[in-house]
Amino acid sequence: MKRHPIPAHFRSHHPHPCDGNLPADLNAVLRQRVTEAAEATLELSRGETLVHSGMPFKHLYLVVSGGFKAVEIGEDGQSQIVSFHYARELMGLSGFAQQRYTTDLIALAPSLICEFSMAAVESIVGADRSLLNHLLTYASESLARAEHDQFRLGSMSATQKIASFLLHRQEQLRQAGEKCDQFELLMTREELGSYLGLSMETISRLLSHLQELGVVRVDKRLIEILSEDPLRAWLDGAVTLPTSSCHKPAAKRAALKLA
Structure with missing residues (x-):
C-alpha cells in the first residue's frame, strides 16, 4: 500500500484528487468541507488489506477508483463478505459507534482512495452542528440500507x-x-x-x-x-x-x- 500525503499548499494550486468523487447524496456544503479534510491518497493492489476488524477507528475512506470487499470474521473463524464498496462510496462508517472497525476492508482490484482523518472531520463539523447532523444522517442511512439489503438477501431464492x-x-x-x-x-x-x-x-x-x-x-x-x-x-x-x-x-x- 502506497500513501501519498496531500500538502496544504497543493490543495490551493491543483485539482483535488477527491473533487467530484464524494457521494452525490451527501450534503453539498459537507462535501466541500470533507474534501478539505483529506490528508492523503492511498494506492492498493488487489488483495491488499486497508484496515483489519478491531483496529481503532481513526479514518474515513473514499473510493476514487477500484473497489473493496468488507469481510466479517465470525466467532468460529469463518469469513463472510457483507458488502462491496465502489467508486464514490465512503468506507469505515460502521466503526463510528464502537470506535473500532467492524470488518476487514480488502481491495478487489487496483484501487485509489482518499483518506480522511476523523479528528479533522470532527473539527470541521464540530464548528457547525448542522454539518454534524448531515454526516450522522448520511452514516445512519448508509448502514440502514446495508442492513436492509442483507435482510432481503436472506429471504430470497x-x-x-x-x-x-x-x-x-x-x-x-x-x-x-x-x-x-x-x-x-x-x-x-x-x-x-x-x-x-x-x-x-x-x-x-x-x-x-x-x-x-x-x-x-x-x-x-x-x-x-x-x-x-x-x-x-x-x-x-x-x-x-x-x-x-x-x-x-x-x-x-x-x-x-x-x-
Missing part, C-alpha cells in the same frame, strides 16, 4: 439474489451518471457467492442460464444487461429460472414469454 445484485449494481452506476448496462464485476464468482450466500458453482450456473435466455451477455467478468424486465420479474418472484439446461429454442422462448 438463488435466482432472486443474482437478479437483485445485477439490478442493484446497474442502479448504482445509473445514479452515478455512468454507463450502466455494461459493467465489470470486480469480484470473483467465489467472492460474489460469499456475499449472496451461494456457491461459486451456483453463481456460474445462474449467469450461464441468463446468457442462454438472452437476458445478459457474459464475457468473463464483463456483464452486459440486455433486458431488465426478466430480471425484475425474477426478483419479484413472478417467474423462476429453470434449473435444467435451457439449450432448446422452444424452452428459451417459453421462459422469455413468462418473463
Whole structure:
C-alpha cells in the first residue's frame, strides 16, 4: 500500500484528487468541507488489506477508483463478505459507534482512495452542528440500507439474489451518471457467492442460464444487461429460472414469454 500525503499548499494550486468523487447524496456544503479534510491518497493492489476488524477507528475512506470487499470474521473463524464498496462510496462508517472497525476492508482490484482523518472531520463539523447532523444522517442511512439489503438477501431464492445484485449494481452506476448496462464485476464468482450466500458453482450456473435466455451477455467478468424486465420479474418472484439446461429454442422462448 502506497500513501501519498496531500500538502496544504497543493490543495490551493491543483485539482483535488477527491473533487467530484464524494457521494452525490451527501450534503453539498459537507462535501466541500470533507474534501478539505483529506490528508492523503492511498494506492492498493488487489488483495491488499486497508484496515483489519478491531483496529481503532481513526479514518474515513473514499473510493476514487477500484473497489473493496468488507469481510466479517465470525466467532468460529469463518469469513463472510457483507458488502462491496465502489467508486464514490465512503468506507469505515460502521466503526463510528464502537470506535473500532467492524470488518476487514480488502481491495478487489487496483484501487485509489482518499483518506480522511476523523479528528479533522470532527473539527470541521464540530464548528457547525448542522454539518454534524448531515454526516450522522448520511452514516445512519448508509448502514440502514446495508442492513436492509442483507435482510432481503436472506429471504430470497438463488435466482432472486443474482437478479437483485445485477439490478442493484446497474442502479448504482445509473445514479452515478455512468454507463450502466455494461459493467465489470470486480469480484470473483467465489467472492460474489460469499456475499449472496451461494456457491461459486451456483453463481456460474445462474449467469450461464441468463446468457442462454438472452437476458445478459457474459464475457468473463464483463456483464452486459440486455433486458431488465426478466430480471425484475425474477426478483419479484413472478417467474423462476429453470434449473435444467435451457439449450432448446422452444424452452428459451417459453421462459422469455413468462418473463
